[in-house]
Amino acid sequence: MASYLSTLSPIAPVRRIRFIIFLKDVFILACTTFGGPQIHLAMMLDRFVVKRRYLTEAELLELNALCQILPGPTSTQTITALGFKIGGPNLAYLTLIVWSLPGVVVMTSVAIGIYYVQQRSISLDFTRFIQPMAVGFLIVAGYRIAKKVILNQRGMVLAIVSALASYAFPSPYITPVVLVAGGFATAFLYEKHEKMEKAPIQIRWANFFLWIGVLVGAATLGAITKSLPLRLFENFYRNGSLVFGGGQVLTPMLYNEFVEFKHYLSRQEFLSGLAIVQVTPGPVFSFASYIGVLSMRNGGLSGQLLGGFAATAGIFLPGTFLIFFVYRFWNQLKRYRAVRASLEGINAASTGLTASAAISLFQPMAENGLSVLLVVATILLLEYSKIPPYLLIIAGLFLGFLV
Known part of the structure; x- marks a missing residue:
């Protein structure tokens, strides 16, 4: 059991660091994206897919398509859904706050x-x-x-x-x-x-x-x-x-x-x-x-x-x-x-x-x-x-x- 716990113990700090990096990326986009959902999506593709590889291009485009069907702000829902995908509801709510x-x-x-x-x-x-x-x-x-x-x-x-x-x-x-x-x-x-x-x-x-x-x-x-x-x-x-x-x-x-x-x-x-x-x-x-x-x-x-x-x-x-x-x-x-x-x-x-x-x-x-x-x-x-x-x-x- 001790060896099992020692194997798992580094996971939480690594996840926290990953979440912090993700929120930093969200904040950078929140301060630099102008022009509405189309421009937002292009910049998300560049940072989240190309640079960070949080998900594939197809996955991000599918998330964006889903959010276009739903009522609400498309870009905000897309980036919030990405936070949900990466870290669950808590990270999603933090993503919403940082983004807006x-x-x-x-x-x-x-x-x-x-x-x-x-x-x-x-x-x-x-x-x-x-x-x-x-x-x-x-x-x-x-x-x-x-x-x-x-x-x-x-x-x-x-x-x-x-x-x-x-x-x-x-x-x-x-x-x-x-x-x-x-x-x-x-x-x-x-x-x-x-x-x-x-x-x-x-x-x-x-x-x-x-x-x-x-x-x-x-x-x-x-x-x-x-x-x-x-x-x-x-x-x-x-x-x-x-x-x-x-x-x-x-x-x-x-x-x-x-x-x-x-x-x-x-x-x-x-x-x-x-x-x-x-x-x-x-x-x-x-x-x-x-x-x-x-x-x-x-x-x-x-x-x-x-x-x-x-x-x-x-x-x-x-x-x-x-x-x-x-x-x-x-x-x-x-x-x-x-x-x-x-x-x-x-x-x-x-x-x-x-x-x-x-x-x-x-x-x-x-x-x-x-x-x-x-x-x-x-x-x-x-x-x-x-x-x-x-x-x-x-x-x-x-x-x-x-x-």
């Missing part, structure tokens, strides 16, 4: 800074140039996603119908209806997908019930107590549970709910934050921290930090619970053609939501020639130049200070 922390800190600080500026009666006019630029960023993101996911006339029709429905009914409740309808519209066309040999699905329900329990509990407590932090947590938890397609789809959901519906933020504040989050490292979902802070602007610094924390926890937790739940039986689930077929409709509907948000945000600018010019210039620079997006935003802010 830099972006959350930046966006929280930006929101507090904007409130500070407004309290001193300083106009936000210095952000006026980056606001139309944010619309340009959104249009380009939607266009790039559309090129990948709209593959036929059916997808185009679904995208147009989704855009019209979302534009005509600017309510936070229309988004899940549109996404579910899109998924059902193509799920019945599963016969075009390749058959795969099925295996019995063994489901462990704990994380699913945790996901549902937190959603119902937060909604109930928020309704009873009328507590704004609880209601913020529920609002973002609900949005995080329903958003398919990443940050470009999250944007219209947040705009509809917190600007059009609840008026927690002005359109100017929302667009300023949207522009800045484009050049913030890490997940685009850190935009939630910005909105949470400004939603509780009247609560003092402690209230603002609480609002930012409630929004951040709400937006990131549902995707984490769901990836923990689904990852355990993904190998069996992906063999069903209807599951794979529904993704086409969900992606097309998501593209329509992005188009609707772009139209809603652009419409008030349409009569301002300079704003239209900035939107067009941003689109052209993003598509046809190699200028990093953060330089465009910095230039826009600098120009706003000068003019």
